[in-house]
Amino acid sequence: MTQVKENSTIQENKKLAHEECPVTYVMEKIGGYWKPIILFHLLAGSKRYGELRKSIPGITEKMLIQHLKQLEADDLVIRIAKPVVPPHVTYSLSKSGTALGPVLYAMAVWAVKDSKENNKPFFKDLEGFPPIGKQV
Amino acid sequence: MTQVKENSTIQENKKLAHEECPVTYVMEKIGGYWKPIILFHLLAGSKRYGELRKSIPGITEKMLIQHLKQLEADDLVIRIAKPVVPPHVTYSLSKSGTALGPVLYAMAVWAVKDSKENNKPFFKDLEGFPPIGKQV
DNA sequence: ATTTGTACTTACTTATATGCAAGTACTTAC
DNA sequence: GTAAGTACTTGCATATAAGTAAGTACAAAT
Numbered sequence: 262m263t264q265v266k267e268n269s270t271i272q273e274n275k276k277l278a279h280e281e282c283p284v285t286y287v288m289e290k291i292g293g294y295w296k297p298i299i300l301f302h303l304l305a306g307s308k309r310y311g312e313l314r315k316s317i318p319g320i321t322e323k324m325l326i327q328h329l330k331q332l333e334a335d336d337l338v339i340r341i342a343k344p345v346v347p348p349h350v351t352y353s354l355s356k357s358g359t360a361l362g363p364v365l366y367a368m369a370v371w372a373v374k375d376s377k378e379n380n381k382p383f384f385k386d387l388e389g390f391p392p393i394g395k396q397v
Numbered sequence: 398m399t400q401v402k403e404n405s406t407i408q409e410n411k412k413l414a415h416e417e418c419p420v421t422y423v424m425e426k427i428g429g430y431w432k433p434i435i436l437f438h439l440l441a442g443s444k445r446y447g448e449l450r451k452s453i454p455g456i457t458e459k460m461l462i463q464h465l466k467q468l469e470a471d472d473l474v475i476r477i478a479k480p481v482v483p484p485h486v487t488y489s490l491s492k493s494g495t496a497l498g499p500v501l502y503a504m505a506v507w508a509v510k511d512s513k514e515n516n517k518p519f520f521k522d523l524e525g526f527p528p529i530g531k532q533v
Numbered sequence: 534a535t536t537t538g539t540a541c542t543t544a545c546t547t548a549t550a551t552g553c554a555a556g557t558a559c560t561t562a563c
Numbered sequence: 564g565t566a567a568g569t570a571c572t573t574g575c576a577t578a579t580a581a582g583t584a585a586g587t588a589c590a591a592a593t
Contacts, residue, residue, distance in 0.1 A: 283508035284437040284501060285455070290511075293550080294428040301420040310570055319421070321552060326571060346560040347569040357511055364503040365420060371500055372419035375426075375493055429580080446540055457582060462541060482590045483539040 290335055291361070295320060295328050300358060301365045303338060307353030337361070426471055427497070431456060431464050436494060437501045439474060443489030473497070 291297055302308065302316050314325055329352060332338040337358040343349040354361075376382050427433055438444065438452050450461055465488060468474040473494035479485040490497075512518050 282434060282437070282453075283505040284434050286508040286512060287504040288430050288434060292430045292433075294424050295551095297428075298418065298420050298424060301418070311568095314570095317418075322571075323553090323573090324551065327550095342570090345569095346558085347567085348559090348571080350570060357514075360507055360510065364500060364507055367500040367503045368423040369419040371496055372422040374496065376422060378493070431581095447538095450540095458541075459543090459583090460581065463580095478540090482588085483537085484541080484589090486540060 287364075290337065293328075295324055296332060297365060297368065299325070299328055299332065300337065300354065300361055301369070303352060303354050303358070304362060304365055307341075307351045310350050310352065313352060332358070423500075426473065429464075431460055432468060433501060433504065435461070435464055435468065436473065436490065436497055437505070439488060439490050439494070440498060440501055443477075443487045446486050446488065449488060468494070 291300065298317060298320075299313070302313060308316070310326075310329075313329075314320070314322065317325070329338065329340070333340050335357075336355050339353050339355050339358075341351050341353070373382070427436065434453060434456075435449070438449060444452070446461075446465075449465075450456070450458065453461070465474065465476070469476050471493075472491050475489050475491050477487050477489070509518070
């Protein structure tokens with residue numbers, strides 16, 4: 262008698278997972294491709310929307326603000342809009358967001374080392390790092 | 398005269414991006430939802446396929462195997478198969494993968510702290526951490 | 534002959550992420 | 564009255580990720 266596999270419980274398991282695995286908790290908040298990149302670019306201090314866009318040339322405007330909104334909703338970044346025209350909006354890391362500094366910094370360190378060992382160093386060095394705690 | 402926006406260069410920019418931003422480099426390797434979670438579960442030491450599956454109840458076999466193959470191709474994990482029946486396969490972190498330890502550990506630390514501050518502590522504490530360097 | 538155990542594999546469907554191109558709002562400067 | 568400047572917003576198309584439900588291989592044990 263052929264048994265039915267229980268993939269059906271996966272959805273329920275997934276809901277419980279973030280209560281057990283810390284990294285799962287992190288992924289629920291900053292999982293995906295863009296969020297860590299955006300956060301990294303805010304690590305050096307607050308930036309205006311346009312600055313952020315220029316410093317991440319690979320992202321589309323849609324993705325950028327979509328993720329900024331999400332990050333704001335998750336209390337990782339803070340949005341401050343001056344009521345002027347043309348608009349003036351700055352984004353910065355919240356307390357939670359700032360606390361991700363060590364994670365992002367560890368990533369940067371790994372990237373530099375790993376790319377070197379693969380004979381593809383893309384970054385001379387982490388000049389000016391760590392910017393952690395330098396919060397503007 | 399209305400100007401055409403240059404979203405068209407995004408693809409080219411994206412190719413160049415990983416040569417400029419270290420976090421982008423990292424995302425190309427472990428971006429997404431599952432990879433960091435899988436790596437985290439290998440941090441404590443090598444595991445058989447089945448053990449890995451049990452320790453990550455939220456993942457489907459398809460995702461697990463697919464990401465394991467990808468991680469192997471990216472030299473982050475090592476697959477060792479004993480030529481026996483039934484099969485016996487173990488996965489462990491490579492040198493590069495092990496070097497991600499600090500990143501994953503920083504994530505775990507942040508998760509515990511952040512979940513506490515949001516009144517949703519999911520993990521008593523990081524008992525037994527760090528397992529870094531404990532490589533079996 | 535059938536079941537058991539382990540590590541996958543496959544086909545099909547659905548969901549989510551991302552890309553692309555364009556438009557909007559509002560005020561100041563020209 | 565038209566252009567510039569900034570921060571979005573929207574609709575449609577495509578690409579990638581993920582879920583579901585099966586099946587396969589092979590030898591040993593029953």
